[in-house]
Amino acid sequence: MLIERDPRVIYIPSVKQTLSNRIKDPSSLVRLAVLDIFDQYILQKPELIGDFYKSLILTADKSTAVRNRSIKIARRIFNDSSDTASKVFLLQKILRRIDDDEESVVESAKGTLMDILFLGPSYKSNQSESKLKDECMKLMLVIGKLVEKSTSDWDLFEKFLFEDIIQANDENKRFHTELLQVCQVMTMCLVSYTVDNVDTEKQNNVDTCLGLLSIFTKSDVPFISQDQLMSLLPYITADTTATAATSYYSWVILRNSLNHLSSLRESFLKSAQTSVLKRLTKLNTRELEVAMPAVWSLSVMLNDTVKIANAACSCLSLVLPFVDLVLENILIDVDHKLIRLLYLLGAFGKYCDLEKYRDIFVKHRLGIKPKETVFSLITKVIMIFTKSNVNRDIRKAALRNLIHCATTHSKLFLNDRVLNVMDTELLQNDDVPLKSFILQGVLEFLEKEESDSLKENTNTAKEKPEKSSLMADNQRINNNEDICASLANRYLQTAMSLCTSGSSDADVFTGVKFLKYVVRMGYGSPMACIGPVINLQLSTNPYIRTVGQGLHRELHEKYEPLVENTYAHNLFGAFKISYSTSKEHCLDESMIIHKFYKIFEESKGAKRKFLKQLPKTVDLKRFQDCEQMQLMEYYVAFLSKNLLECKFTMNEDVYTLIHEFELVVQYNALILKTEMDRMADIKDQQQVDALGYYASSILILNDFVNTLRRNYRLNQKNINPDELSSTKVKTISDQASINVSLYCSGDGANSIVFQRAKEQVFLLM
Structure with missing residues (x-):
């Protein structure tokens, strides 16, 4: 090999171009060979890595071997590189393989992530504390920049962190303590960096660190201490000087940390409570979802929940004038103030227990009836805005907040009026974005119940509660499971329609997540x-x-x-x-x-049923239906290309396909000959096109059968697969594919397809 004799040839532009071209070769062996060159020679020349690494990290390649080799190369470059952008790119490529179809790729990706992020040399070397913090922060900023890139990257890192690092399992049990210690070091570095850079020009990095810290605080393991949380007070109470990300992530950290910390200084609690309460009416829906539970927890710890009750009364008093507009059928224009108030009211209903302050609501004359609960009043007011005569955006907000309230008061899902409102929107209306929006709220409830159930089961196993308490908990869990099963089955069809709606990715993802939940839980x-x-x-x-x-x-x-x-x-x-x-x-x-x-x-x-039934889905009988035949032509091309990529291991599997598809070809070749003999009499171009699609389908199928026979070195014809023994196949190392040439309407295409058909039709019969 020339490169072995003189590695300098890699610098020649034509050689660089050749390597770049060959990495796209259809043969996986060629792609592996290029990766070998990259691994052995180019990685030793740092100045060349920038020219190649983005095109050569083939972690999404169809070959398992290529994906695994790419992960190893990505790991080497990550460890040797000092460029943040390069590290983020490489880390993303590796992270996205933890959901790979192949177990070997998943193991390789997870092992690599564990080594380069949590068990790397930075944590093992005997270096000073300041040096350790510097190295750790560089790594934290890389991870932070990655999870900021997309929601899917954020979710994947969170999944990896909780399932493979923080949670003990068979793979990490030998060094699980070490992993938790590294997580502790990471959170310490993140807190130190954010505290050291209050009101500095490094705000973007601060937001990145706060975002990453918010992930760690979701864990049941308390990584953040009381003193560390209190040191973040400037971010929690920041108003005009803070970015939206700063406030949001600070409140997420506050909300999550309060679950672990039972005693905090009163001055800290009051400052945080006052700041969050003051800003409630200005928050968007995403911020409300973290700020409201945080301020409620702060108020409970201060024994000062009356402020929340007064705030809820003020909110209701601002909403009530709009109720009159609904009753008069004149709330037809969007009102953003009302939408914001509905979300605020929904947050009070979802997160706050205000029943002991019922007298305050009575005093404010908000329409609460005798024996009516505060929660019932809140949901009754919200329900008024779900009427069909209300502006769509307002109705959308009301529906979502009705479901928000039901998320923590699950019996609301048993209420006939609530179910009728949901059924109207999810089962009868055709507004796909609105369906997706409402179904997302239902899904949040289902996932919350699943998470709560898992936590309660874990705690029960650890604590051995009293029998009466255990029975009550079990009864509540069973009731909620019944509600979950009922909702899942009730709206499964809606989720399925979203999956194939062709609407926005967000709408499709909602349907996918709902379907994923139903399958995982065994509903449906x-x-x-x-x-x-x-x-x-x-x-x-x-x-x-x-x-x-x-x-x-x-x-x-x-x-x-x-x-x-x-x-x-x-x-x-x-x-x-x-x-x-x-x-x-x-x-x-x-x-x-x-x-x-x-x-x-x-x-x-x-396997046998699939291989025997698949050819029967190729329905070429309606060869005079132009649209049907074009669909069939594409379907035949799809089957042919995809089946040739399958790695069949048994002779009978290959023979089954050959035998069944040959029957399809032979039967339709007879019909094709008859139709082509009378082609001169056909005047309708649509009929000519339909016949063209028909001929093309048969030719593609015939090419597929012949290629399959060559790929598996099978020469015998007319063998019944039922008579074969279960012997393993002999395949060539790189199987051939076929060049699918589809029929396109028009005289030029007609002549090519029909000429091929005329030449081969007697061979096909």
């Missing part, structure tokens, strides 16, 4: 869930495809006999939805069926 019929789950596997969004893959695996493992008969039918249904959204995407991806097939390839029954 497996037969009803498997179709929408397979739809997710054909999504244009990689994250949604990954979620679909995981849900499909879960359904197969739990309910194989119920879902295995539907695989081929549902795959075709998912393809039709994908085709209606984007024809081009249908042919962009060639690994969909490979990943789909891997889920059940160990199940002989499921």
Whole structure:
């Protein structure tokens, strides 16, 4: 090899260009070879890394070996690099593999993250405290910049931190104590940095650190001390000088930390309470969700919740004039002041227990009836704004806050009036964004109940509570589980429709998350869930495809006999939805069926049913229907490209496909010949086009069968797969694909497709 003899050839521009081109080669062996060159030679020349590393970190490659090698290379560059932007890029590439389909890639990604972030040399070397803090802060800023890039990166890091670092498991139990100590050092560094840079020009970095610190404080392990929390008071009480991010993350830290700290100085509590209360009416919905529970906890610790009651009364008194407008049918214009007040009122109802101050609400003449609770008054007022004659934006805010209140008062979900309002919006209306908005609120309740249930079960196992207390807790949990199951089944169809709505990513994600919850909890019929789950596997969004893959695996493992008969039918249904959204995407991806097939390839029954049923989904009978035949042509091309990427291990599997698809080709070739013989008599261009799609479909299928036979070195023809023994296949190392040439309407395309069909039609029969 030239590079071995003289490494300087790497500097030649033509060599650089060649390496850049070959990394895109269709052969995984070629891509691996380029990575070898990069690993062995280029990494030893730091000045060249910048020219290559972004194009060569192939962590999303379809080859498992290439992904694993890329993670190793990314790890080396990360450890050797001092550039923050490069480190953020590399860390993101590794982090996104913790949700990979292949277990080996997941293990490699998690192991790499654990080593470079938590068990690296920075924490083991005998260095001074100041040097340790400097090294730690550099790493914290890299992590912080990463999680700021997108919500998905934030969620992935949070998932990794809690499940693989903070929580003890079989993989980390030998060094779990060390991991927690590192987390403690990290939080110490983050607090020190933020305190040292109050009112400085480093505000962007301060916001980054506060965001990262807010993640650590979500843990059940108390990483932040009383003194550290009090040192953050300037950020908690900052008003005009603070950025929105500063205030928000400070309140998240405050809310989470108050769960662990039972005694704080009264001066700190009063300052924080006064500051947050003063700003409640100015907060947006996201800020309210952290500020209200924080100020309620502060008030409880101060034994001064009457201020919250007075604030709630003031809020209600400002809302009541708008009630008259609703009753007079004249609230038709959006009013942003009212929307803000509805969110504030919903937050009071959700987070604050104001029943002991009922007399204050009576004194303010807010319409509270005898024996009516304060919570009932709040929800009654909010419900008025859900009427159909109310402005859509106001109704949307009212619906969401009604669900907010029900989140902490679950019996509200059993109220017929509340359910009727929700059913109208989720089951009867066609407003997709509004459905998504409301369903997101329902999902937050379901996920909160799941989280609370897990925590209570853990605490019960640790503390051994009294029998009466345990029975009461179990009764409450069972009641809430019934409510969750009822809501999940009631709105499952709505979630499914969102998954395939073709609307915004946010709306689709809501449907996906709801479906994910239903599958995880075992609600809903497996037969009803498997179709929408397979739809997710054909999504244009990689994250949604990954979620679909995981849900499909879960359904197969739990309910194989119920879902295995539907695989081929549902795959075709998912393809039709994908085709209606984007024809081009249908042919962009060639690994969909490979990943789909891997889920059940160990199940002989499921595998055999799928392989025998799949060819039957190729319905070419309606060859005179132009639109139907174009769809079928794309479907045949999709199947051919994807099936050739599958790694079949048994002879009978390959022969089954060949045998079944040959029957399809032979049957339709006879019809094609007859139709082509009378083609001169066809005057309608649509009929000509339909015949073109028909001919193209048959030719693609024939190319697929022949390529499959060559890839697996199978020469025998007309073999019944039922007569084969279960022998392992002999495959070539890099399997060939086919060049799909689709029919396009027009004279030039006509002549090419029909000429090929005329030449081959006798060979196909």
